[in-house]
Amino acid sequence: MAVNPPRLHRYLSAHSKLSLLLIGCIILALGASFLYTNYTARDAFRYELDDRFSSLQTYADVLFDPVVREDGRQVLGLLELIRNDPDVLRVEVLDAEVHSVASSESEEYGRVQVESRIVVPIKTQDFDTEAGWLVVEVGAESFYQQQHERIRDSLLTLFLIIATIVLSLLIFQMRVVNRPLQNLLNSIRRSRESGEFVRVSDRLPNDEFGIIIKAYNELLEEVDRKHRSLKESESRYRHLYNQTPALLFSLSPTGVIDSASEHFLSHLGYASDNIVGQPLRALVCEASERPRIDHLLVEISTRQTAQAYLKILNADGEIHSMRIDATPRPDGLGALGVMTDITSLDEALSTIERQANFDALTGLPNRHFFKLLLDEQLSVEEIREEGLALLFVDLDRFKYVNDTHGHHTGDKLLTAAGKRIQASLPGGDFVARLGGDEFAVLVHGNTDEESLIQLALQLIKELEGSFLIDQCTMHISASVGIAINRGECSTPDTLLKSADLAMYRAKSEGRGRACIFVPEDEQRTLHRVNIESMIRESLLEGHFELHYQPVVSMGHQMIVGAEALVRLRHPERGLMAPGEFIDIAEETGLIVQLGEWVLEEGLRQLSIWHREHASAIYLSINVSGKQLQDYRFVRTLENLLSRYRIRPGYLILEITESMLMHHTDHTLEVMNRLKRLGCLLSIDDFGTGYSSLSYLQKFPLDILKIDRSFVTDIESNKTHRALVTAIITMSRSLNLRVICEGIETAQQMEILKGMRCQMGQGYHFSKPLPAHQFTTQYLPGSYQATSAS
Template sequence: MLKRLIKQFAVSGALISLSVAVVSLTGSGLIAGDNTIGFKLVASAFIAVLFGVICLVLIRLNLTLQQTIAQREESELSLVKLSSAVTNSGASIAITDTKGIIEYINDKFCELTGYEQSDTIGRSIDLIGLTQFPNGEEVPTWDMNCLKDNWKGDLLSHKKDGSHFWCTTTISAVYDKNNEISNYIVSGIDITELKEASSAMKQLALFDVLTGLANRRLFIDRMGQSIAASQRRQNIAALLFLDLDQFKRINDTLGHDAGDELLLIVAERLKSCVRAQDTVARLGGDEFTILLNDINDIQSISHIANQILKELKEPIMLGKHEVIISTSIGITLTPNDSQEVDSLMKNADLALYQAKERGRDCYYFFTEELNTKALKLLHIEQELRHALQMDEFSLVYQPQVCLKTGSISSIEALIRWNHPERGLVAPDEFISIAEETGLIVQIGEWVLKNACMQTQMLQQLTGQSIKVAVNLSSRQFSDPNLEQVIADVIEETDLNPKYLEIEVTESMLMNNIDKVIEQLNRIKSTGSTITIDDFGSGYSSLSYLKRLPVDILKVDREFVRDIPEDLNDMEITSAIIAIAHKLNLKVIAEGVENIDQRDFLVINKCDYAQGYYFSKPLTFEDLYRFFTAEQLKSA
């Protein structure tokens, strides 16, 4: 209506002004002689012209008003079209002005955020942003800086009820016909489940499932960062290797659930001993590692190590059982010892073994001496592999004499290494290394096979029913296929199994007694007999002895060596013989070196004995000659 009135008024005024101007000018020319009348006519003409100008201005204003109204209608139409286009979109949509004020939201936005139209229209879009980060962790969240054309990203936002959700967000600008931004379209899709799944996968990839500590992969990555940081800051970082000294015994005795609970408690105690910038990791089993960053003096490392030793020895309740554990710790430093991750891991492992050798429940710093020792052990390992391939091993046999008759009842097979450069190498120099590397399994099978084969041959040559005793390593004893290995060797060598004695050390019987009994029964099922070697060197087998399916006890040489000077050794040895006989077991005493020791054993009714008093270990050829000489004497 206003537009129409302005338009009519402006056109009419312009026509009237033009007519008045013409009449006025004409009149002024016709009546030029009358000054008063002429002046009035000129004035009237001027007013008419002025009125016409005003009318023209009004016409211009009318055109501007029409353009403004048209633009507003166009903008409203554009917003309506945008709203109509996104109403049924599968994404959450919000349309804002250039300052981020919400002008429109679709139903999906309401469904996702919990906000209604009345809650949002006229408010800033940052109402869905976080005011506080969850758990103190900084994460990408909504910010007004995101409000620009072609912005994309994953944002953690919050709903009306305060709960959080992840949203992959795209922001697009809407331009008017003057190529200026008039609105922003904020589009989002809920990806919370995807983020949670990704986080779970990351947790599995980088963290230990049981304890939640860093795993090997994450720990090695952080070690690399720590090495670089120590170089920049001119300080040191420390790597600690730990394992629990009594874990296997507790795990086997109380079960794996108790073992898992123990590991969880240990993990928490370790975390309590270090700082926020340090890393505690579990590599597997009962092996833990700790990375100490930004260290300025070694004393602080020793303090933390002592704190760990103290903390772990505090009693732990596992169900109804109270257990006390300890740990051994190996420590290496960067850049002092190395600046390579692999080298530092190796160094810490070497230091850990040194701590164990020193009696456990202690820590030990890596030294170059340890590295030299490790290289030597590696060299020996390589030589042992070569020895297996080149058949450099041989057997010697020490006779075991029946103390009643004085005749040889059996022989113990002992391995020797015929080194091409160092000559004959005693077992003490390589058996422990073979145990650590796992080569003892192959070596043990070689000993078993050759001992049975040569004993069967000796029986044929001498006509005597000689038994052979073969020692098992702890790795062999724990092999579930041991029964089959023994059976295969007996069949291959054609030795009657009653002439084979399998010797196991007392330390092998200390763990899970039920599993030990099962394994011993499997060995006996082959027809061979079982001897407990080094009896008396342990501390718990005596209570289980009546349950163990064994045939012979071998008294440890430590109790025989000082007879008859040491009265305690005499009492212990006589007690072992008496207990064994009460349980219907035979007894062998090893390490007999003089007649007094032999006489003491005879008086206490020991069944068999072996040692240098009777014979040193003999090669197969010497053993054959020994038997031949004995036969000649008896003849």
């Protein structure tokens, strides 16, 4: 449907409009003046008629005598005098019987309208007798003449007034109205022609036009300021559009690129002519991604924003991963969009995914990925029916390598071990690192226990081969736990737990072994969990107590010291020996907390013996490896000695031989600090380990404690007797004291005494006793004790 163009109104100047207005006003003024003049003339005419009536009364008085005498001549003369009035058309005298006495008419009578007829009675002077009537018919000739003269004079005066007013108005319009308006029009025209905002001259009239022009100038300044701000904003927008690191572009409704920022062009390597005017789909690297662009355009047309992920080709043909965010343009024609290059993000996500699923050290799948794969395998019915097995591999003595050679070397050993495990498996099997020195192997289609044991032993054999790491030859072994799934509805966690339990059994049976999971493994673990819970509860409830076994000087048969041995008096299970909980406390780390309690309780009791019983015996307390590794140990011991006022020389700390082997550097540092504190150091169970005798010179030791296994059959076992003799002789040469433990008979005591063993302890002297029994039996004057220092 065609649209009619707007109708153009004919231009009419203000002068013409003012002239038409003045003409109309003049016509109205003339009409009003004419009406007013006519009205005033008639009113004057009526006053004249009244005056004439008064004069005619005079004539009527004069006519009384002629009418009475019937002197027609005199009457006619008087009538002629009356008719001299130009307005009188006819005059007549009637007698008392209303008969015409005389009359006189003008030439105009009958042709001119009679405006009034005046009848005046002719009476005597006393007004009591009427002699007749004087009848005068009057026209309006003088009235019309006066009216014409008045109208002429009024029109002349009015014309002069109107002319003066019109001239004044024209002058006023020209000078007061037209000039400022013309200046305003000229300013608007120059602004339109030059494109700049041209103000009207500052010389403004002090009237309404001045106010209007001033407001126009102020409006012009505001518009100019807004215009400049808009231009600056546009300039900033263009600068931001082209210089921002974002890839900005605009699309037509059909998906054609209308514009692109400079950074967009430089980032993708395109020239503006090569990109503007091209459809967005021309940039995608695969035709399969073009429907995403169509979907993007549909989303833009139906809602505010849309997003898409595309693979875009740059000018060199390289692929970039892009996220496109688009929003409809304000005018509704197309969209504004921004591309974000997420290529590096995709690569980072790929790296993160690999890091989340693969071990960074060995490159093997990690626990998370292994569990996902295992869950997937268990969900496939065919694989579940064929059966699968899980091997849980834990490296033996790896902690020793870590502590001895450092974590860097340990990491290299783990990597080499992972490769060796992977290389020793049949094709199709899957290996992962679960964490630390633990690996898992997934074996498909093999549920034969003997075959799995042979596979595990072969794997252990491969790991027992030497490793050359940083020019050092290293040896490790492994313990393997095996869990078998024969179609049961197991979960990854269940299989891992079962294999882990079997691995712990392999370790407990001597390491370097392979064990298949049996239900008893779970019972054993449950027992360990219960013992751990019992230890924690006992530490909180105070169920632990110390028993003391006396240490006797072999030469003088005197009590010189006591060894503090921890016991657990459980409310339900009764008194429990250390063998029932110490290993678990060691494994769980609770040995540190338990060891602190033993130190405090033992020193508290020793202070009582020294202060209240004037005793000078020493106290021997066992220290675990985890306690020595705790950085708080020396400080805690120092505080306890100070609190209970114990001279350090009365405290012997017993350290196992294996601790000297596994923690040489750190242990040596801690032992030196203990020696500076004044404590005595003893090797417990000496002779059962594999340490070098050079350790006896390297570490600041004071006492060797020969293990009970050498004393039990010393009467008949010549080898043990020779070893004990050698240890005592060597200790003497190194200025070390010797304690033999496990003395149960008088014959054993005599043999050791003959070997010049200095001190001994065992059931031959006393079993471990609670503190109050030890105090009662051994501290009063039965024995005279001497200091061990």
